[in-house]
Amino acid sequence: MASASPPPSILRPRARLAATAPARRSARRGGAGPGFRERGRKRRKDKTGSGAGTYGGRRGTSQDGGCRMMRFMLLFSRQGKLRLQKWYLATSDKERKKMVRELMQVVLARKPKMCSFLEWRDLKVVYKRYASLYFCCAIEGQDNELITLELIHRYVELLDKYFGSVCELDIIFNFEKAYFILDEFLMGGDVQDTSKKSVLKAIEQADLLQEEDESPRSVLEEMGLA
Amino acid sequence: MSDIVEKTLTALPGLFLQTPGAGGPAAARAPFSSRLGGLIRGITALTSKHEEEKLIHQELSNLKAAVSAPTTTLKMMKECMVRLIYCEMLGYDASFGYIHAIKLAQQGNLLEKRVGYLAVSLFLHESHELLLLLVNTVVKDLQSTNLVEVCMALTIVSQIFPQEMIPAVLPLIEDKLQHSKEIIRRKAVLALYKFHLIAPNQVQHIHVKFRKALCDRDVGVMAASLHIYHRMIKENSSGYKDLTGSFVTILKQVVGGKLPVDFNYHSVPAPWLQIQLLRILRLLGKDDQRTSELMYDVLDESLRRAELNHNVTYAILFECVHTVYSIYPKSELLEKAAKCIGKFVLSPKINLKYLGLKALTYVIQQDPTLALQHQMTIIECLDHPDPIIKRETLELLYRITNAQNITVIVQKMLEYLHQSKEEYIIVNLVGKIAELAEKYPLFEP
Numbered sequence: 001m002a003s004a005s006p007p008p009s010i011l012r013p014r015a016r017l018a019a020t021a022p023a024r025r026s027a028r029r030g031g032a033g034p035g036f037r038e039r040g041r042k043r044r045k046d047k048t049g050s051g052a053g054t055y056g057g058r059r060g061t062s063q064d065g066g067c068r069m070m071r072f073m074l075l076f077s078r079q080g081k082l083r084l085q086k087w088y089l090a091t092s093d094k095e096r097k098k099m100v101r102e103l104m105q106v107v108l109a110r111k112p113k114m115c116s117f118l119e120w121r122d123l124k125v126v127y128k129r130y131a132s133l134y135f136c137c138a139i140e141g142q143d144n145e146l147i148t149l150e151l152i153h154r155y156v157e158l159l160d161k162y163f164g165s166v167c168e169l170d171i172i173f174n175f176e177k178a179y180f181i182l183d184e185f186l187m188g189g190d191v192q193d194t195s196k197k198s199v200l201k202a203i204e205q206a207d208l209l210q211e212e213d214e215s216p217r218s219v220l221e222e223m224g225l226a
Numbered sequence: 227m228s229d230i231v232e233k234t235l236t237a238l239p240g241l242f243l244q245t246p247g248a249g250g251p252a253a254a255r256a257p258f259s260s261r262l263g264g265l266i267r268g269i270t271a272l273t274s275k276h277e278e279e280k281l282i283h284q285e286l287s288n289l290k291a292a293v294s295a296p297t298t299t300l301k302m303m304k305e306c307m308v309r310l311i312y313c314e315m316l317g318y319d320a321s322f323g324y325i326h327a328i329k330l331a332q333q334g335n336l337l338e339k340r341v342g343y344l345a346v347s348l349f350l351h352e353s354h355e356l357l358l359l360l361v362n363t364v365v366k367d368l369q370s371t372n373l374v375e376v377c378m379a380l381t382i383v384s385q386i387f388p389q390e391m392i393p394a395v396l397p398l399i400e401d402k403l404q405h406s407k408e409i410i411r412r413k414a415v416l417a418l419y420k421f422h423l424i425a426p427n428q429v430q431h432i433h434v435k436f437r438k439a440l441c442d443r444d445v446g447v448m449a450a451s452l453h454i455y456h457r458m459i460k461e462n463s464s465g466y467k468d469l470t471g472s473f474v475t476i477l478k479q480v481v482g483g484k485l486p487v488d489f490n491y492h493s494v495p496a497p498w499l500q501i502q503l504l505r506i507l508r509l510l511g512k513d514d515q516r517t518s519e520l521m522y523d524v525l526d527e528s529l530r531r532a533e534l535n536h537n538v539t540y541a542i543l544f545e546c547v548h549t550v551y552s553i554y555p556k557s558e559l560l561e562k563a564a565k566c567i568g569k570f571v572l573s574p575k576i577n578l579k580y581l582g583l584k585a586l587t588y589v590i591q592q593d594p595t596l597a598l599q600h601q602m603t604i605i606e607c608l609d610h611p612d613p614i615i616k617r618e619t620l621e622l623l624y625r626i627t628n629a630q631n632i633t634v635i636v637q638k639m640l641e642y643l644h645q646s647k648e649e650y651i652i653v654n655l656v657g658k659i660a661e662l663a664e665k666y667p668l669f670e671p
Contacts, residue, residue: 068423082315082316083315084315085315086348090351090352090353097317113576113611113612114576114611114612114614115576115577115580115612115614115615116577117577117580117614118614119614119617119648119650119651120648120650121648121650122650144501144541144544144545145577145580145581145584146537146538146540146541146544146577146578146581147497147498147501147538147541147542147545149537149541149577150491150497150537150538150541151498154491172266173260173262173263173266175311175312175315176308176311176341176344179344179348180340180344183344183347183381183385184381187381187384187385187413187416188384188385188416188419188420190416190419190453191498192412192416192446192449192450194412194445194446194449194489195446195486195488195489196488197488198409198446198488202377202409205373205374205377
């Protein structure tokens, strides 16, 4: 039984997060440890013929539903495994896969001392690595890269607060929660500068039952069960 | 009353299955025995792409059977949906599940509805034929007495909604602008922003309501309205000059720390809000002396306040500098801004250097002496190991070419071209070189 030391958060990684699940978590997950060891596999090329549908008739990229500050956000591991993808512009599936592939290649090739910004196609990509996860945001060319970097950091802080010392495994196993938080924070691609509390409260509210003020408080609370 | 009891009783099993201490870290993590967990562990144990394909195809056929089976409960459907999202993320097609995502959003309880809506936002796109089916669910949820459902409906609308059906929900959303809860008002504003983006004519008549949102007592709602204003001012700045005073006042309050402490990000008050306001002021003050004069004070204040050594402060400074240079010029402000740029360019931190170079490209035409001041640094950056810095320097040099330095600059550009593999950059650079060649006909010795 491991000593009660908290698992390293991606926000404050103590040691190289070698993706072996910390002992405490592996006990909870029924020995998930060995399964997540980084195998150092080469990033697999995505075969387009793998049955992924191409949806014909998508609108072109430029005249999409309005230009938001953010075009898309990706989270991926150092091995090039996608953990989260949120697109704020309309593109075909095929195009997206191509973009993800290319971008991962470019970002993974960057050396540690380099800028956190890079130019890619007609977009600027802002990326930051937290432990074993890369957070990537694509913004319009003229946008402020530095504030986007802080946006990424803010998102990680929110995740950290919600999960309590978040690590990559949390995001892998609970990616839908990560999406909920992202959507609350970046509604449709624009940053909502709200208090950190209100973002998390909105998520947690949906984790419980909530009724409008006119109706009596949740029956659970009245019965003292909440 | 019985309605609520019924709702509560149906939700009870779901609630009890969550780890106790609902909300917060404990409830955040999925139970380790989830099927998604099993799938993920299964995939990670494999070593080849081929095996992964086999496993996923197997999983997808299981899921296909599960979603179409009449015995599948909504709770099981939610679980299936999560796995479907996962498979699509890995690059496999799960389009058979799309209709079920909509159904889940329609019929599920809160937790299931949430996953259903998420799946819809990830699976579908604006012109997808299934999107129309979402409208009914959204209409129903907008009218729900349960606030969380209303929030979910508004969130999905601000992400994806069929343009032709805007009239169906517009009155409902307009109604929410006066809701007592600020989160609903805020989300309603954002939903209307989305409508403005995809169909501006349809929200033409409610511009007056946006003004109300701008004056809302809740900061979040006000901040949300700024997105719309930024867009509208971008399209037509003259129509909104009268609001300059309001924006200046808001910015003064933010910079002066009048917002609740909650809105601080690393001791900086509402940085994104500040930046949004600076951008709006930039558009309003351009080529307009009278309007610009209204902002000089607050810009001066922003330049002064941003003294902390944090990235977010530098980001705000950058926007401030950009604004100072874009509006009607004032020499004291320009001096301060130039000093700022100097600090950036000379900074050892590479991100700041990049920002400094970028700022220089914006201001260089207005103030060429600035380039002279920093010419040593610029020359160093030309040979910087990071290609992005090099590129930005070339961008800068492109703007200050003259007969003397043209040869050197084009030479450097050609060097960069040789080692660049990015198609877009190559095309861009070649275009620039061609332009310069026309401007300065060179003789080849």
